[in-house]
Amino acid sequence: MNDIPHIGHAYTTIIADALARFNRLRGKEVFFLTGTDEHGQKIEKAAAEKGLKPLELANKVVGRIKDLWKALEISNDFFIRTTEPFHEKGVQKIFLKLKKNGDIYKGTYQGWYCVSDENFLSEDVPLEAEGHKICPDCGKKAILVSEDCYFFRLSRYEEPLLKFYSQNPEFVRPPSRMNEVVSFVRHGLKDLNITRTTVKWGIPVPDDPSHTIYVWFDALHNYLTGAGYDWNLAQFQKFWPATIHLIGKDILRFHAILWPAFLMAGGFPLPKTVYGHGWWLKDEAKMSKSKGNVLDPYVILKVFGPDPLRYFLLREIPIGLDGNFSHEGFLHRVNSDLANDLGNLVHRTLTMIQGYFKGMIEDGEEEQEKDKVIRQAFEALKERVADLYENYALSRALEEIWVYINSVNKYLADNEPWKLAEDEAKKRRLARILYQTAAAIRGIGYLLYPVMPESSRKIWSYLGENTAIEEISFAAFRFEDLKTGLKIQRPKPLFPRVNLQDFLKEDVPSAVLEKKEEKMDIVTFDEFKKMDLRVGEILKAEKVPGTDKLIKIEVNIGTEKRTMVAGVGDTYSPEELVGKKLVVIVNLKPAVIRGIESQAMLLAAEVGGKAIIPFFDREISAGAKVR
Numbered sequence: 001m002n003d004i005p006h007i008g009h010a011y012t013t014i015i016a017d018a019l020a021r022f023n024r025l026r027g028k029e030v031f032f033l034t035g036t037d038e039h040g041q042k043i044e045k046a047a048a049e050k051g052l053k054p055l056e057l058a059n060k061v062v063g064r065i066k067d068l069w070k071a072l073e074i075s076n077d078f079f080i081r082t083t084e085p086f087h088e089k090g091v092q093k094i095f096l097k098l099k100k101n102g103d104i105y106k107g108t109y110q111g112w113y114c115v116s117d118e119n120f121l122s123e124d125v126p127l128e129a130e131g132h133k134i135c136p137d138c139g140k141k142a143i144l145v146s147e148d149c150y151f152f153r154l155s156r157y158e159e160p161l162l163k164f165y166s167q168n169p170e171f172v173r174p175p176s177r178m179n180e181v182v183s184f185v186r187h188g189l190k191d192l193n194i195t196r197t198t199v200k201w202g203i204p205v206p207d208d209p210s211h212t213i214y215v216w217f218d219a220l221h222n223y224l225t226g227a228g229y230d231w232n233l234a235q236f237q238k239f240w241p242a243t244i245h246l247i248g249k250d251i252l253r254f255h256a257i258l259w260p261a262f263l264m265a266g267g268f269p270l271p272k273t274v275y276g277h278g279w280w281l282k283d284e285a286k287m288s289k290s291k292g293n294v295l296d297p298y299v300i301l302k303v304f305g306p307d308p309l310r311y312f313l314l315r316e317i318p319i320g321l322d323g324n325f326s327h328e329g330f331l332h333r334v335n336s337d338l339a340n341d342l343g344n345l346v347h348r349t350l351t352m353i354q355g356y357f358k359g360m361i362e363d364g365e366e367e368q369e370k371d372k373v374i375r376q377a378f379e380a381l382k383e384r385v386a387d388l389y390e391n392y393a394l395s396r397a398l399e400e401i402w403v404y405i406n407s408v409n410k411y412l413a414d415n416e417p418w419k420l421a422e423d424e425a426k427k428r429r430l431a432r433i434l435y436q437t438a439a440a441i442r443g444i445g446y447l448l449y450p451v452m453p454e455s456s457r458k459i460w461s462y463l464g465e466n467t468a469i470e471e472i473s474f475a476a477f478r479f480e481d482l483k484t485g486l487k488i489q490r491p492k493p494l495f496p497r498v499n500l501q502d503f504l505k506e507d508v509p510s511a512v513l514e515k516k517e518e519k520m521d522i523v524t525f526d527e528f529k530k531m532d533l534r535v536g537e538i539l540k541a542e543k544v545p546g547t548d549k550l551i552k553i554e555v556n557i558g559t560e561k562r563t564m565v566a567g568v569g570d571t572y573s574p575e576e577l578v579g580k581k582l583v584v585i586v587n588l589k590p591a592v593i594r595g596i597e598s599q600a601m602l603l604a605a606e607v608g609g610k611a612i613i614p615f616f617d618r619e620i621s622a623g624a625k626v627r
């Protein structure tokens with residue numbers, strides 16, 4: 001809520017929307033809930049900085065988020081704001097219930113708290129030399145907080161949780177994350193303080209209003225209140241427990257440990273799956289406003305509409321993994337997959353139906369051997385795609401659909417319709433080929449609907465098909481249900497073809513590129529001379545525990561030894577770095593990274609998101625100046 005919406009936020013909701021649309025096509029009754037978590041210290045602070053009341057800030061941001069969901073064709077059934085009275089009442093009711101059964105009790109807590117993540121640090125986090133702790137999740141300085149508070153008896157749920165995980169291996173997905181959760185719980189769970197007196201912007205504890213309820217206890221219960229808990233019990237009973245909670249992997253522990261424990265304590269059934277999806281990275285860092293690397297989805301929406309972004313995010317990587325967002329990568333997918341493969345197939349087919357048959361879809365003379373291939377392949381594709389969507393393998397489903405698109409392109413080319421068109425005697429054969437291709441396109445439009453609803457509807461309307469896609473269930477959909485006698489629309493391109501330069505021009509107004517432009521400021525020679533660049537020799541190198549890409553390096557810079565932390569672990573092993581000579585900046589302000597003071601920085605090129613270090617290729621001694 002303290003952030004402007006960016007592609008990272010849109011990603012979760014786009015995945016959820018594709019799953020919701022697919023399940024509706026499957027004939028299931030779907031309740032798709034999304035919303036905003038509006039309480040807590042972070043929002044209190046962000047609002048104060050802007051001179052607003054927290055609710056005023058929330059109202060603004062919610063407006064922007066709802067607009068964005070509309071522009072992205074998000075089909076949520078309900079939008080919950082945790083500041084709504086029905087939610088607050090529901091949370092208070094559950095709080096009292098837990099207090100009554102002894103799962104919530106009063107005590108005192110002292111601990112290190114990360115304001116940014118609204119989270120108490122685990123006691124294992126070591127003290128820094130300066131006497132404070134650094135949040136291991138965001139790297140910011142934590143503050144020491146001591147207060148009277150209410151505790152949730154989390155320790156009581158250690159065994160029940162472990163038992164639950166072992167009986168429900170699908171509860172956390174992808175599976176690698178389940179191991180992470182189990183080992184965390186095995187390590188032991190301590191009671192959790194779930195109220196604050198230092199935070200005013202929250203739901204008051206019933207009967208003790210100087211305390212507010214911890215934002216995670218508050219926010220997680222949105223899944224119950226949003227589904228109808230305590231205000232629409234018929235709906236609640238119909239849809240709870242949830243089939244899937246879809247979240248970013250950074251908040252997996254809250255959802256996979258606290259949430260089921262709260263639910264057990266409250267006597268509610270548990271959701272079937274918590275899916276922790278990966279992050280979209282830009283320049284290797286998680287997108288966030290404070291890091292200045294957000295990509296404003298509005299810029300993309302303005303040029304392309306919703307579907308290319310939906311397609312790119314779901315096609316580029318499986319939802320469990322991290323992806324790197326680049327404008328180049330995005331445009332490549334749009335131009336190659338959408339404009340070329342799919343767009344051209346639709347356009348060529350419609351143009352031929354227009355030219356050869358006055359825009360009328362006709363039937364004709366079947367050649368079994370040639371024609372059945374594309375029909376049978378569709379039936380098989382439909383089953384596979386259904387299985388893949390069902391298993392959250394959206395990227396694989398799209399991949400399969402594209403294999404089919406290209407086989408239809410090939411079918412069309414192999415049958416050389418333009419040659420048949422020259423011979424009046426072959427006109428019936430030509431009609432059949434175009435009918436088959438049009439039927440395949442209709443089927444492709446249908447299968448793509450969960451991911452690209454707008455384009456699917458366009459494809460259908462281009463074909464003159466006037467049934468709504470949503471009205472045909474997956475089981476009932478048939479390749480040959482394309483009616484003859486339909487009048488197609490005059491062919492128009494389905495996707496715009498945009499070149500990178502034009503796109504980046506469009507991009508200029510976004511906050512992102514303003515930042516980029518600042519970065520490209522001219523540096524004077526005097527400013528450049530201030531930088532102390534030297535040859536450094538790597539003496540020691542080791543991975544920073546708990547990270548994949550950070551390496552702690554000890555480097556000899558001639559006059560002394562320095563320690564630095566570098567994000568090069570994707571490309572180099574610590575062993576191969578030892579003894580190498582490279583360029584380091586030695587007068588940069590030190591930064592604390594993962595609790596290690598980094599007193600120098602190395603230079604490296606970034607290639608496809610990986611760092612490549614320029615090493616010296618002649619003998620040279622450490623400490624030599626680079627200028």
Ligand SMILES: [Zn+2]
Nearest residue numbers: 114117135138
């Ligand atoms: Zn933090």
